[in-house]
Amino acid sequence: MRPDRKGPAGRHWLGRREVGIGVVLVGLAMLPFADLEVSTHDPWRHVSRFLAGFLSPDFNSIRSIAWAVVYTVAFGLVGVFIGSLAGLLLAPAYHLRPVRILAATLRAVHELFWALLFLQVFGPSAITGALAIALPYSGIFAKVYSEMLEEADRRPDEVLPPGSGALSRFLYARLPMALSPFRIYTRYRIECGLRSSAVLGFVGLPTLGFELDAFFKVGRYESVAAVLLIYYLMIATNRQWLRPSLIPVFLVAAFGLLITLGGPPFRMENLVRFLTEDIVPAPLRDASLLASSTWDQLSGWLDVLLSTQAFPGLWSTVVVTQMALAVTMFVALLGFPLIVARLVGKVPSISGHLLLVVGRSTPEYMLVYIFLQMLGPSMLPAIIALGLHNGAIIAHLLGRQADALTPTLRPDAPRGFNLYVYEFVPRLYGNFLAYIFYRWEIILRESAIVGILGVHTLGFYIDGAITEIRLDRAVLLIAVTVLATFAVDAIARGLRRRFQLSMNDLASREGSAIY
Amino acid sequence: MTLLSLAGETIGWKEHDVLVGVDLSIQEGETIAFLGRSGSGKSTLITHLYRRLIAAGRATALVPQDHALVPPLSVFHNVYMGRLDRRSSLYNFANLVRPLRREVAAIRPILAEIALEPEMFRPVERLSGGQKQRTAIARALFRGGDILLGDEPISAIDEKQSAVVLDTIRRRFSTVLLALHDVDLARAYCSRIIGLRGGRIVIDKPSGKIERGEIEALYAA
Numbered sequence: 001m002r003p004d005r006k007g008p009a010g011r012h013w014l015g016r017r018e019v020g021i022g023v024v025l026v027g028l029a030m031l032p033f034a035d036l037e038v039s040t041h042d043p044w045r046h047v048s049r050f051l052a053g054f055l056s057p058d059f060n061s062i063r064s065i066a067w068a069v070v071y072t073v074a075f076g077l078v079g080v081f082i083g084s085l086a087g088l089l090l091a092p093a094y095h096l097r098p099v100r101i102l103a104a105t106l107r108a109v110h111e112l113f114w115a116l117l118f119l120q121v122f123g124p125s126a127i128t129g130a131l132a133i134a135l136p137y138s139g140i141f142a143k144v145y146s147e148m149l150e151e152a153d154r155r156p157d158e159v160l161p162p163g164s165g166a167l168s169r170f171l172y173a174r175l176p177m178a179l180s181p182f183r184i185y186t187r188y189r190i191e192c193g194l195r196s197s198a199v200l201g202f203v204g205l206p207t208l209g210f211e212l213d214a215f216f217k218v219g220r221y222e223s224v225a226a227v228l229l230i231y232y233l234m235i236a237t238n239r240q241w242l243r244p245s246l247i248p249v250f251l252v253a254a255f256g257l258l259i260t261l262g263g264p265p266f267r268m269e270n271l272v273r274f275l276t277e278d279i280v281p282a283p284l285r286d287a288s289l290l291a292s293s294t295w296d297q298l299s300g301w302l303d304v305l306l307s308t309q310a311f312p313g314l315w316s317t318v319v320v321t322q323m324a325l326a327v328t329m330f331v332a333l334l335g336f337p338l339i340v341a342r343l344v345g346k347v348p349s350i351s352g353h354l355l356l357v358v359g360r361s362t363p364e365y366m367l368v369y370i371f372l373q374m375l376g377p378s379m380l381p382a383i384i385a386l387g388l389h390n391g392a393i394i395a396h397l398l399g400r401q402a403d404a405l406t407p408t409l410r411p412d413a414p415r416g417f418n419l420y421v422y423e424f425v426p427r428l429y430g431n432f433l434a435y436i437f438y439r440w441e442i443i444l445r446e447s448a449i450v451g452i453l454g455v456h457t458l459g460f461y462i463d464g465a466i467t468e469i470r471l472d473r474a475v476l477l478i479a480v481t482v483l484a485t486f487a488v489d490a491i492a493r494g495l496r497r498r499f500q501l502s503m504n505d506l507a508s509r510e511g512s513a514i515y
Numbered sequence: 516m517t518l519l520s521l522a523g524e525t526i527g528w529k530e531h532d533v534l535v536g537v538d539l540s541i542q543e544g545e546t547i548a549f550l551g552r553s554g555s556g557k558s559t560l561i562t563h564l565y566r567r568l569i570a571a572g573r574a575t576a577l578v579p580q581d582h583a584l585v586p587p588l589s590v591f592h593n594v595y596m597g598r599l600d601r602r603s604s605l606y607n608f609a610n611l612v613r614p615l616r617r618e619v620a621a622i623r624p625i626l627a628e629i630a631l632e633p634e635m636f637r638p639v640e641r642l643s644g645g646q647k648q649r650t651a652i653a654r655a656l657f658r659g660g661d662i663l664l665g666d667e668p669i670s671a672i673d674e675k676q677s678a679v680v681l682d683t684i685r686r687r688f689s690t691v692l693l694a695l696h697d698v699d700l701a702r703a704y705c706s707r708i709i710g711l712r713g714g715r716i717v718i719d720k721p722s723g724k725i726e727r728g729e730i731e732a733l734y735a736a
Contacts, residue, residue: 161600164599172595
């Protein structure tokens, strides 16, 4: 605390307010560059047909939907299981720079990009689905587990006999001290894995996204409603049926099921070709590395790829990201009062909860997909959907904190709108900004990925390159996405440090839900 | 033979120095009690002595004040950790997954001695405060060696148990250095009493020659 530097006007808070307004202004400044066209002929007809579907959901395809649920659970569990094991192995070495970079790269590539790549090597098989989840999750697990180890009590380790082996020290005195937060976080991640698994269906794996895509394509909105209702039921009840004691049983069954899953047989030569040929830049394949013409061709290849795909894609990704971030801020600030009983009353706060649950448990990709069906392919549905999804996540966290603050309010505290602007917003503003900066990198990754749906962000070009089986281009474009993620992460970290924004409740399930 | 001697040393914990001008010489085979109000520097001194003895390569067991146990692990595993340096990582890992018969056989009599045997395979987090403290003591007993350092090792144990525990400790270690809060136990079990007050040693006498008034002055406000 340095009150002398704050000044009578509270310079600190002013600085934070300005940075918040700055993020909104950057979002607004993107308006001239954004393609916000509504290209469907009659969007309201689509919206009303979609909503009407929920009034008469069609469960005739329940057999295929049920199988999709089974596969969704199987891929989710197996992927998270492998990812958590790998993360656990990486976590103790996370202080090493190469491990940190590896983990950051693994998690900077979205599940869907991993899936698109693996589909080229393994086809729509069990390995593709499991790895697509396991790889990015292992990067996340490595980071979060290592932070939890860092925060755990070190005293038992310090009093161990000198000369005890590093592995023994870790297994006896370090790991057990962090086991409880590990369990809570891993359980939360299993739920995320179910959502990721559902989304993998959009690129051809037999999970819920596949059913949703199929019904949307033929305009069967009643069946779409059925799939969505079953999806929400699965997510909402997962803690009831996916009990910790049953998880080993589910896991064995999931492995068993995935092994029997058909698909093209695994061929080692495919993997070798993928690594040694497909992803090598075209000018370098079978070319003499000593000839200068090879390098001229490479720089030409790079030039064309960067100027016609990477930079336009990156710019669109940034435009979508910044506008979605501004929408996220509004949704979060206007959304969190909906679940605070003191502000809106007990009964309305329950429907507020329902609204936010739908917003945050619908995967961003699925939400963008739905909005795109209504509004046609432009940046508009992506910005709205990403803003709603991320805003709902932050609103939920803020709302819970506001609830926790309620008993500490003075007895003569103002009510209603005054309570909101004078007590809750100022008290929660620091956390709000911290959450915004944590989500920034994630929104960028999501903006890139929704390109697969036709918005011209990086994912659009990556998907195009993969469709043309130009995997060398796809890998380079993915690398651009990763670097952009790193850059945003570095800026966000700098801002968090500059404005002293931190989340102290990372170890709790609620706190870690920001990732 | 002199085990350790400090001459005019300042012993600090983090930034602020807690003990100033410490003159202290400890002989092998001594049983010493450190007395003083909380904050007088007992813990700092014990920690410092432990580090010095370890650095000198002396086989030293420690019972720290906060026990430093691993709550999710069983009493057996916490006690076993006293000898984690004796075996290979592979052996330790095997013993963690499934307690090895030979280690169970080695630890059982120690737990029996301090009435903790029935709790052998219970997680430490489910024990009472006194049981946790006895687990920390059992870990030190299992570690073994010539010297035991204990920072309030019997603060949560009832009188009858305390006597048993102190007897066991004295039987198994030749040199015993304990921070204690119970003056009568200190006089009964230790041959020498060192009183600390305000970061200085103010009493250093054989326990037989100490006056009641001297000790009262140590604790006076």
